Amino acid sequence: MIKRSLIAIIIFLSSCQERNDRRKVFDVHLHGAAVPGQQLDALTANDVHAIAISTSWPQQQAYQSGPQINVLHGLLLPCPGGRVPYSRQPCFEDGREWPSVAWVERQIKAGRIDFIGEVLTQYQGISMSDTLMYPFYALAVQYGLPVGIHTGSAGPDHGCPGFKEDMGNPALLKETLQRFPELKVWLMHGGGPYIKECIEIMKTHPGVYTDISVLNNPGIVPEKEFRTIMRSFIDAGLEDRLLFGSDNADISTSIEAVERLAFLSGKQKEKIFYLNAASFFKSK
Numbered sequence: 001m002i003k004r005s006l007i008a009i010i011i012f013l014s015s016c017q018e019r020n021d022r023r024k025v026f027d028v029h030l031h032g033a034a035v036p037g038q039q040l041d042a043l044t045a046n047d048v049h050a051i052a053i054s055t056s057w058p059q060q061q062a063y064q065s066g067p068q069i070n071v072l073h074g075l076l077l078p079c080p081g082g083r084v085p086y087s088r089q090p091c092f093e094d095g096r097e098w099p100s101v102a103w104v105e106r107q108i109k110a111g112r113i114d115f116i117g118e119v120l121t122q123y124q125g126i127s128m129s130d131t132l133m134y135p136f137y138a139l140a141v142q143y144g145l146p147v148g149i150h151t152g153s154a155g156p157d158h159g160c161p162g163f164k165e166d167m168g169n170p171a172l173l174k175e176t177l178q179r180f181p182e183l184k185v186w187l188m189h190g191g192g193p194y195i196k197e198c199i200e201i202m203k204t205h206p207g208v209y210t211d212i213s214v215l216n217n218p219g220i221v222p223e224k225e226f227r228t229i230m231r232s233f234i235d236a237g238l239e240d241r242l243l244f245g246s247d248n249a250d251i252s253t254s255i256e257a258v259e260r261l262a263f264l265s266g267k268q269k270e271k272i273f274y275l276n277a278a279s280f281f282k283s284k
């Protein structure tokens, strides 16, 4: 009897071990925290091996890769009113809304920018295809940098009076893609509530990815709705282009939300948690 329960315990422990060994998470949607070290510790404790971070310029440069975690640095722009939405610190030391194109190019050459994002045109009340963005998209193409664009709704208290929900419709990306067909883009938050439009543009443009941050936060999007949304992405054949993100929500809750999707196979979860992001950012 004792022997049998001992065997059961060993089997249980080894299956846990196996699961943790296998799971690797790439969080493509992160913003800064008051104590970066604490944030990184929580992430690595939850199997996060790589992150793509966008926050104010001075803060994000404080995040560095280490043996446990690979850090990709974004360039957040434009900066409505000169401040990062929600956290409200100045994006750039001189308080400007748009960095100069020449400055951005210098930072790219110095290896300080791995992707352009989070693109916040919507918080400025303009389209992601506004021509103001074109010089930055041109740099992204020239240097092979991915671009991450906020789409869909926003939470309360972002502090940006110009925010326009309809400027977050993923269909607005069409114009940009016509002009810059080689641009590597991911639409953030799955475009929610414009899920249909997000799926449509992903189907017509095989280079477009999306992250599932916020959608996987049960405090904002009910579990059942998240399940329906994920089903529609999978049914549309997009499992290779879904990226995991937490958008600073509790990391273990965000991961669990995906783990609980019983219709996903182990391989599909692996793709969403890590593999898709690894290939998306690889050719940077």
Ligand SMILES: [Zn+2]
Binding pocket: 118, 150, 151, 188, 189
């Ligand atoms: Zn966002």
